[in-house]
Each structure stands twice: as C-alpha cells, then as structure tokens.
Amino acid sequence: MKRNFSKILFSLLAFVLIFSIFGFTVAANGGKKSKTQFSEIPLAEILGDIELSSDRPTSVIVELEEESIVEAKHKGTSQTKANLKSERGKVIKALEKAVKNADVNREYDYVFSGFSVELPGNEIVKLAAIPGVKAVYPNVHYTAEVISAEVISEEAFSPEMMNSAPFIGSNEAWEAGFTGEGVTVAVIDTGVDYTHPDLAHAFDDYKGYDFVDDDNDPQEGAGQYHGTHVSGTVAANGAIKGVAPDATLLGYRVLGPDGGTTEDVVAGIELAVQDGADVMNLSLGNSLNNPDWATSIALDWAMAEGVVAVTSNGNSGPDNWTVGSPGTSRDAISVGATQLPYEVYSVETTTTGDVSYESDKVMGYADVKDLTALDGNEYEFVNAGLGNPDDFKDIDVEGKIALISRGAIPFVDKAANAKAAGAVGAIIFNSEPEEFDFVIPGMEVPTIKMSGVDGQKILSELEKGNNTVSFDLEYVTTNPEVMADFSSRGPVTLTWMIKPDVSAPGVNIVSTFPGNGYAALQGTSMSAPHVAGASALLLEKNPNWGTEDVKAALMNTAVDVIDPATGKAYAHNSQGAGSIRIVDALNTTTLVAPGSHSFGKFVKNTGKQVEKQSFEIKNLSSERKSYSFDVEFAGNPDGIKVSTSNNLKVNPGKSQQVNFNVQVDTSKLEPGYYEATISVSDGTQKIDVPSILFVGEPDYPRLTGAFLEKVEEGSYYVGSYLPGGAEVVQYNLFELNGEKIGEPIDTLGTFSNAPAPYHEFLWDGKVGGEELEDGEYVLGVYVEQAGVTEYKAYLVTKN
Numbered sequence: 001m002k003r004n005f006s007k008i009l010f011s012l013l014a015f016v017l018i019f020s021i022f023g024f025t026v027a028a029n030g031g032k033k034s035k036t037q038f039s040e041i042p043l044a045e046i047l048g049d050i051e052l053s054s055d056r057p058t059s060v061i062v063e064l065e066e067e068s069i070v071e072a073k074h075k076g077t078s079q080t081k082a083n084l085k086s087e088r089g090k091v092i093k094a095l096e097k098a099v100k101n102a103d104v105n106r107e108y109d110y111v112f113s114g115f116s117v118e119l120p121g122n123e124i125v126k127l128a129a130i131p132g133v134k135a136v137y138p139n140v141h142y143t144a145e146v147i148s149a150e151v152i153s154e155e156a157f158s159p160e161m162m163n164s165a166p167f168i169g170s171n172e173a174w175e176a177g178f179t180g181e182g183v184t185v186a187v188i189d190t191g192v193d194y195t196h197p198d199l200a201h202a203f204d205d206y207k208g209y210d211f212v213d214d215d216n217d218p219q220e221g222a223g224q225y226h227g228t229h230v231s232g233t234v235a236a237n238g239a240i241k242g243v244a245p246d247a248t249l250l251g252y253r254v255l256g257p258d259g260g261t262t263e264d265v266v267a268g269i270e271l272a273v274q275d276g277a278d279v280m281n282l283s284l285g286n287s288l289n290n291p292d293w294a295t296s297i298a299l300d301w302a303m304a305e306g307v308v309a310v311t312s313n314g315n316s317g318p319d320n321w322t323v324g325s326p327g328t329s330r331d332a333i334s335v336g337a338t339q340l341p342y343e344v345y346s347v348e349t350t351t352t353g354d355v356s357y358e359s360d361k362v363m364g365y366a367d368v369k370d371l372t373a374l375d376g377n378e379y380e381f382v383n384a385g386l387g388n389p390d391d392f393k394d395i396d397v398e399g400k401i402a403l404i405s406r407g408a409i410p411f412v413d414k415a416a417n418a419k420a421a422g423a424v425g426a427i428i429f430n431s432e433p434e435e436f437d438f439v440i441p442g443m444e445v446p447t448i449k450m451s452g453v454d455g456q457k458i459l460s461e462l463e464k465g466n467n468t469v470s471f472d473l474e475y476v477t478t479n480p481e482v483m484a485d486f487s488s489r490g491p492v493t494l495t496w497m498i499k500p501d502v503s504a505p506g507v508n509i510v511s512t513f514p515g516n517g518y519a520a521l522q523g524t525s526m527s528a529p530h531v532a533g534a535s536a537l538l539l540e541k542n543p544n545w546g547t548e549d550v551k552a553a554l555m556n557t558a559v560d561v562i563d564p565a566t567g568k569a570y571a572h573n574s575q576g577a578g579s580i581r582i583v584d585a586l587n588t589t590t591l592v593a594p595g596s597h598s599f600g601k602f603v604k605n606t607g608k609q610v611e612k613q614s615f616e617i618k619n620l621s622s623e624r625k626s627y628s629f630d631v632e633f634a635g636n637p638d639g640i641k642v643s644t645s646n647n648l649k650v651n652p653g654k655s656q657q658v659n660f661n662v663q664v665d666t667s668k669l670e671p672g673y674y675e676a677t678i679s680v681s682d683g684t685q686k687i688d689v690p691s692i693l694f695v696g697e698p699d700y701p702r703l704t705g706a707f708l709e710k711v712e713e714g715s716y717y718v719g720s721y722l723p724g725g726a727e728v729v730q731y732n733l734f735e736l737n738g739e740k741i742g743e744p745i746d747t748l749g750t751f752s753n754a755p756a757p758y759h760e761f762l763w764d765g766k767v768g769g770e771e772l773e774d775g776e777y778v779l780g781v782y783v784e785q786a787g788v789t790e791y792k793a794y795l796v797t798k799n
Helices: 012-021 069-075 081-098 121-128 170-175 226-235 262-274 294-304 368-372 411-420 452-463 524-541 547-556 582-587
Strands: 038-040 057-064 103-108 114-120 133-138 141-144 148-152 184-189 208-210 248-253 279-282 308-312 333-339 342-351 361-364 378-383 401-405 425-429 447-450 468-479 502-505 509-513 517-522 590-593 597-602 608-619 625-633 640-644 647-650 655-665 672-681 686-695 705-712 715-721 726-737 740-754 758-763 775-785 788-798
Touching: 057 081, 057 121, 057 262, 057 294, 069 294, 081 103, 081 114, 081 121, 103 262, 114 121, 121 133, 121 705, 148 509, 170 524, 170 582, 184 226, 184 262, 184 524, 226 248, 226 509, 226 517, 226 524, 248 262, 262 279, 262 294, 279 294, 279 524, 294 308, 294 547, 308 524, 308 547, 333 524, 333 547, 342 361, 342 368, 342 447, 342 452, 361 411, 378 452, 401 411, 401 452, 411 425, 425 452, 447 452, 502 524, 517 524, 524 547, 524 582, 547 582, 547 590, 547 686, 590 686, 597 608, 608 647, 625 640, 625 655, 640 672, 647 655, 655 686, 705 775, 705 788, 715 726, 715 775, 740 758, 740 775
Parallel strands: 184 248, 184 279, 208 248, 279 308, 308 333, 333 502, 378 401, 401 425, 425 447, 597 686
Antiparallel strands: 038 758, 057 114, 057 133, 103 114, 148 517, 342 468, 361 447, 378 468, 509 517, 590 608, 608 655, 625 647, 625 672, 640 655, 672 686, 705 715, 715 758, 726 740, 726 775, 775 788
C-alpha cells in the first residue's frame, strides 16, 4: 500500500462523524489554541500522485522552463539542441548537488523539454526548488487499453469478421482510390509482429525502435499482442484489410509485458516525429484527467509539428471526468469506442420443473450463432461463484452453463473465464436484489443476466438438485451503433474541453495477432487505430493539409450516435462529434475548426457574463459559398444567448474567421453543464459543432491527493492537490487505530485562496507545542471551492 496517497475508503457517515468531532476551526484539543508553526513556500508545480514521504527510489519526469525545439519554433523564438543541452545540464548539475542519489535516465528536447530521473521520493521537493524547473510529473504507468481479448482459431476465422473498417466506409474509400499509400503511421504501443503475413508489406528496412529493451527491433515481446492488433486495424493487407491497407508502418515499443511509463512514451513520441511519421497512434492511457501532462504536452507539440496524433480516450466510463492522459490533450484527436449494430434477442429461462425467472435478459454475446445455438436446448448449470479463475478449478463446466454472481471482477472477465473453463454460456445475477442495466455486446460466451432476487431463486433450485436449464430465445430487433459503456467520458479539467473528439468501433474488433493469427479485442485501444487509418486516407488525398484540417474533417462529418434508451443522441462528452465516416470526410467541401467548443465557466453571481469565441471556416470548393449559422442549446434554457453573423461569404479556397458572443445570465440558470450544437450550413452541407458551457464551478473533483513529508528534523511539508484551487483549505490530523479513524489531534493549518493545482505549507511537527510521535496518522483535508465542499482522508506517515 502507498503510505501517502492510498486513500482510506470511509463511508459518508464516517466523514459526518469527523466533522461533528472536529469542526472547521484553527483551534483544537478542546478549544486550546494550537502552537503549530507553518508557512507557505514557493515551488515548481508537483503534479499527480507522488509519494513524497518515502525514501524509496521514485521515477519522475521533469519539465524545464526552457522551451523545446518545436515549442520555440511555433512561438517564433530561437532554440537549439546545444542550448537546451546546456540549460538542461545546469539543472541536472544543481540536482546532483542537492540530491546525492539522483539517476538521470532519458533526456528530451524536441517536443518536450526536460528529462526523467530516479531519486528518493522525499528528495523531490528539493528538485522542485531548483531554478529552471517548471513542473515535476510522476513517471506514471501506462497500459494498453483492452477490455477483453479472444484469439480466433484458424478453423473459425473468416475475413468477413473484420467488419468494422467497412462499417466506417473504408471499402468505398479504396474504390475511390485512397488506400493510405505514401503515408507513414507510427504505432506507439507494445511493439508489432512485423513478420505477420498481413503486416509485412507495411514495413521497410527501418521498422522503428524498442524503448523497453533499448534496441532497433520493435518486434512485439513474448506474450504481447496489443500493438500487432492495433497495427492490423490501421494497415493490414492480407486475409483481412485495415482501414489504410497501403500505408507504411513504424513500430515503437514503449510498453512491456507489465505496461510502460511516461519516460518511454514521451521518448517514443519524440522519435516518431523526428523519424518523419505523418500520423501516430497511441492506444494507451492512464486515469489522470489533466491537460498539462507530459504525454499530453508532447502530443500537442507533435500536432503543431504536422503529425496527426490519435489517442484512445480510456476505458473507465461511463461517468463524466473519466478521460485520462494522453486523451486529455488539447490538440490530439481523442477517440471513444462504439459498438457496431447488433441483433437483440429476448429470452425466457427455465430450470428443472418449468421454474421461470422474471428478470432474465440477454446481456451480451460475441457471435449471434453462439447465442442462437442455445435456443431450445437443455443444459446442466453449475455454480461458479464470482467467476474468478480459481472458482472454476474444482468444478466441471465443460459444455455447461456457468452460474455467476456479480462482483469482484468485470463482467467481461467472468465470461472469459467461463469460456476458458469450457462453458458454452453464462448466467450472471446481481449482488443486490434489483436488476442491473449493463448490456455488453462482445461477451466471450452468450450471457444471460438476472436480478439478485432471481439469482437467489436459481441458486436455491440448484441446491435442491434441479440443475438443468433451457433458454427460449426470440429475435427482437437490430440495435444501431451505440456507445460502449466502458468508453471514458470527458470533460477535461482546467480546459473544460469536450473529450472524446470523435468515436469509432471498439467492441469485438477482429485484427491481426502475433504468430500469423487473428483475435477479437475490445477497448478504446481498438477505436483509435480506425481514426489513425482514416487520417492516413485523408492525408493521401490532401497531402498539404495540416493536422487541424484532418481533425476538422473527421469531426465535421461524424454522425450522431443515438442512445436507444432515450432515442436521442448521446451527450457530447460521451461521443464527441460522433462516429467517423471516412467517405464523407474525404468529400467534404467545408472545414470548420476547431471541431468542438467549450465556452468555459460562467460563475458570475449576478448580472450577465459575456464571453467571446471564434472558429475558422475553410471553403474547399471551387465556388463562392454563403454560410448561415444556428446555435441551439439542449432544452432551450432561458439565460443563454449566442450572437453571430447571420451570413458569411467565403471565396473558393479561402478561409475566414467567424466571431460570436455568448451571453449567460446565471441568475436564470441552475448550476450545471449545458451542451449546445452550432450548425453551420452552406445550403447543401450542414456541419454540427458540439459545444458546452458550465454555469457555476464544474463538478470536477475538488481534491485529488494529499501528503505529509519530512524535510529535515523538525520540519515537514504538508500539502494537497487542488485541480481548481480552493477558496478555503484546511488540514486536520487524526490518530489511526488499526484501520479506523481515532481521535482528532490538531488542525495543522487553514488557508484561503489556495492556487491550482497544488498547495503546500511547512509544519514544525508539533502539536500544542509538543513534538508529535512518529507513526501512521490520518490527514483529513477539507476544501471549499465555488460553493462545493469536499472532505477526504489520506493515510500518512510521520517519521
């Protein structure tokens, strides 16, 4: 367990009890005034979850104030590798003087200015105090984002299984002559099996680089498959075809068997840009919702340098604010996952003696043939507990139905474990009495779901020896394309941007697998390469386009994904601009950029607040066009008015900026999130630009971490991470009795107007004038910001 940042999970009641015991005050211990001494200190930003009280080696990424080569170039200033090396050397020299055990690893200068270094965690504050250091980021762990994987046997495989590329229009694009020829796509991932017969054509002599083993061979490691699968979706050309089958590929192995770290991902981005990639795909991520992260910054500057950067949005949905870096990038194209249209069946489940179950429904399946094969047949069913691998060790489910309880592991893992044990289907029942809503197409065995009440009923029947089950299945309808529940949602903190930018198929995607094989995977990792391949097709047709043109074309021509539960389009923060359609993007005659807008926050308590926004319209046609505009907020709420030009005339091949004002009267609006659609029409083509605004402070997490760290004898740093700053922040210390919160000890400090994203102060380690004993404690942090309060507890160590 991490000692600083492992949050202790307490119930709401526990928090209420804390407040009732220890109110918001600087007095403590029965009203006695504290003699604690504290003072705020300036430091470079230390972002993220870093264990600052430990003396264990900790790897971090250091961003320097000195601008990278690409950043300086695009800001019109002069920068050289030699100067960066010199400035970086000064900081490294100062670091080595201040910290005895500091081991610098990778150094960056092209799209990111800084270096990675390993040093004791409790020395990081010294690093942050060195002149020239802009920010310190944890060298966080990145994973290849896959929800489930199923290898397809040679006997079962057919090329028609690769149906996602045709769905977004790849076949029609090929027929029009666009196959990605002459465009280079970098796959920054787990490496790639470039010997696969469907991929060998895409690689030249120089194939990329392996940052895990530090050599020039990006061949995927033993037991890994993610990068090969992603590469096939981009550019396979054999038994299956990727979206851009004639594109050239470069592989960059930045993720090993256990994932990878920021230092290698940033290094991969830098090298891909310098190697001349036109497009890069990063189907990887973490849970950090922050636009100013090392990977996100590197992607922003890669886009500025002319490389179309595509990244997965993450697999932590369906709640808002779940998008993580690098999907939080301001400029890169972040991609959400959709499920292709699939057939819906109703089911009547009957066990021995014609016992029926009211709540039974089809939860999901990978192949409709596997589902319909169950129809009308009788099977033995077996209790498989929670569906963990160990639950299957001592039971025989071969050719049977696994009965599984919800809990402990994801549904898709339960189904996968059932299949691995030989089951032909599964019944999953809720751990609570009621039903649950999840429908997950792509489950590895046909899966029926039930309420907790029916789950206990079927368990009871099984205990009586009534161990047979049959299913009466009936076709109901074919569901349209829908958003995958697992797909992460925006917005992004601080920028309040809509993410994802677009969506693409990501459930049950068939592509190449190492060793000449094929597999079906699901995750936003599978969605991103569809967009990377589409970008290659657009660049083949339009080699002079900039990255913003490619992004705009994909966003402007995407189609709304409709939620079948409501009959309305999913929220912008679920689908972005919609699901991509390649042919429409290739044929568009107008580009509107940026392809989405955030009007930001409107927090004025009285009166009206006005914000100005603009976007650029580019007329790609050979005729002069006249554009009209319409802005519609969902529900047409009073208090929001948008004014813009009624008509705008743009000459052929020219661009023009459109300015508009947004006026918000917060007195007429409830605090919350409001989404709008800006429609741009030339009389023939209509482009919808998704937009959002927030009334009041957005509902992002106010507090994301805290720490207590010893500087020297009698001196400690105490602090917290505040994404939006805080009007008030208070630090309370409590005893820890076992795993329970004990008595309040003291209020260590109360501050007002703490800035984002990081606050810290110096504490003398004393309570009531007496030195506090070393040991484990609970640091309770209370935050007030924009009318929202949060109180969280963290386990810390004083030593």
